Amino acid sequence: MSATATRARRRPVMFAAAVATATALGAAALATAPGAAAASVPLTGYELSWGVKESYRNYVTGPYTKGTFTVTDGASQADGNGVFTFTDGQGTYDSTNHTLHLAFKGSLVAESPVHGFKRVLSDFQYDSATGVLTADLTADDGPTQQDVPFAKVAAPTGSDMSGLATTLTTEAGTFLGSPSYAGAAGDPLSVVKKQGTTSPSPSPSESETTSPEPTSSTEPTSSPTSSASPSESETGNPSSPKPSDSASRSAKPSASASPSASTAPAPSRGDIADGRLTWGVKESFRGYVVGPVAKGLIAASDGASQASGNGVFTFADATGTYDTEGGTLSAAFKGSVNFKGHQGEGEGGGYGLDLTLDNVRAALDGGSGKLTADVTSLGEKSPNVVLADLKGASTKLTAKNDVITVHDVTATLTEAGAKAFGGFYDKGAALDPVNLSVALTKGAELPSGNGTSGGGSGTGGTGTSAGTGGIDGTGSTTGGTGSTTGGTGGSMAATGSNVPVGALGAAAATTVAAGAGVLYALRRRRDTQA
Structure with a gap:
């Protein structure tokens, strides 16, 4: 499916730090006459990197499932069963609400002849307004479901769209084959502008006569905090105004307008x-600690x-x-x-x-x-x-x-x-x-998220039926929730890399975990007595 820039069904919601994003976009979005209607700005040349969920990748390629990942149509996978990258992201930026929508090329196939499943994901689309990542999904030889909500994505900080926390949806859990994946934290997601690409911008004479702000780019930069203006990073012109110049015009504070940004930088x-x-x-x-064997808490x-x-x-x-x-x-x-x-x-x-x-x-x-x-x-x-x-x-x-x-x-x-x-x-x-x-300074603002799926202190609770078969299994385990039998048709298991419930059966996996728990207690008693 090609990128669709004007989907009316997308709900416009502002970025958490809209001013910082708007600053990074440059004057192509801002340098309009007062009162003029803001138009959508075309975006091209973006890449999306996401590993779905590390434990899922380990499960697919593990010694029991013996599956593979295949990437085509412009997608790639990092070495060592790493994360996936989808390319040629195109879409639009809404300069009124400071939101963007991007669609990416590339298909991902997870397949295991041993367990008899095939899952195809394609047409990934990210919408910052809704905070949702969608994809087209095909299970085995069934029909393709289009634009299925696959993960909830944390709001970017200004123009920084790297390391965004993700949460898998109920639809993702069903598609991957285990209800325990629904609501579980996925891998961090990053959207960056591919280096070397160009974007539409007004001519130098236009930018000089209509606005003193940088005009070399109409798109968010890939720099995590946009410490350099678009004109510095893309045109090499060090004399162009920096983002803080335009950010200071807004009544809403942002990272670029923080005290640290307006003072001399910290020493080296x-x-x-x-x-x-x-x-x-x-x-x-x-998962093991709060699971059905250890029945513990964190x-x-x-x-x-x-x-x-x-x-x-x-x-x-x-x-x-x-x-x-x-x-x-x-x-x-x-x-x-x-x-x-x-x-x-x-x-x-x-x-x-x-x-x-x-x-x-x-x-x-x-x-x-x-x-x-x-x-x-x-x-x-x-x-x-x-x-x-x-x-x-x-x-x-x-x-x-x-x-x-x-x-x-x-x-x-x-x-x-x-x-x-x-x-x-x-x-x-x-x-x-x-x-x-x-x-490095008291006024500096730390980025939010850092790859987490949420904040707040808490405990793991007592587990009674968590989706983990052993100390190397994973799944959704807090409070003892999850599944011990795998997902749709039993083709996938709510496990990590070493104890696949779908292959061994829930009872066998529990036995393995119980043996590990007994071994732990015996070892500790022996060490104490020694």
Whole structure:
């Protein structure tokens, strides 16, 4: 299906930071005569990157499903069973309501001859007004359903459309084959302008006579915080006015009009003023704790919070130091997270699993680093445990609007981290990615989201029938909800990579998880007695 720029059924809703977006768009959308009706601005050359859900990708390509992903018609997939990218995004920008609608090329096929399913997704469309990502869906050899709501997408911050949190819809859960996916957090979604593309703009003489604002682009920039004006990034003209010039004309404050944006930038090195780190530890571990075997709970406290749906954790109030020239950063975050499970019989029975992580710290040097925390297991505290080796996508640290933001840092379990988790995971196991943002000045505004699916502190609750078959299974687990039998026709399972319920059966998967729980309790008793 081709891009449709003027869908009347789309409900116009403003961006959370409309002024910042409008500023990034340049004067092609703004330089109209007073009172003139604003027209839709055509957009071209965008890309959408989204992995749907990491545990789903692991399930499809896992050792039991033995499936594959095939991308065609302009789509691609990152190495290592990574995220998918859809290209040639076209659509329109509504300069009145500061919303956009884009449609992308590319098809994605998930297929498993072993489990007998084939799922085709195509014609992805993102509408910032409704905050919905739609797609055309084809299950097996059935008819194609068009424009199906597939994920809810968090509102962008100004013109920054990278790392947007997503929540899978009920329709997505049905299509993927497990009700437990409905309402679950999907992978972060990013929409960026492909470098090197051009966009319509008025001639230089028009822009000079009608408006003093930058006019080299009519589209949102791909820069996360638009620290450079469109004219600087696209035409190389350093003398053109910056976004803050036009943003200051609005009565509504925005990131570009913050105190930090109007003052001198922070020095290249110094003390961190604030910050937060978002990390889920390991999705399958969270599911196991509140699942039907451990029947436990998760509690975030002392400044930490957990996203809804048994989501990731956010640790706040960062302190530490940074050096952008040297590419180094060291930050400590407030907050504590406790995991409890396998409670003993009778009132007041102790827990066989009682693990607390606090005093979380992240250090980066040239793109690599360590994630450290104080670990308390069954009442015994071990300070300064290096839980994970970190690896960022870039060796550099760049401050924009006096904020350093690093997304999707790979976290790999260390030997010390494996011991902290009772030996359930081997050294080198992949943990959830780390996202962090640190403010270099008190006036700097931290971006919202950081890949989370929601805020607020909470607990995982007691699980009784969660969609997880074992410690490496995943699904929607908070409060013990979910499915243990898979989805439509039993073709998909509500699991992660290692214990597919659809292949082994719910009873077999529960047995595996129960054995893991007993092993954990026995190991802990043995260690205590030693």
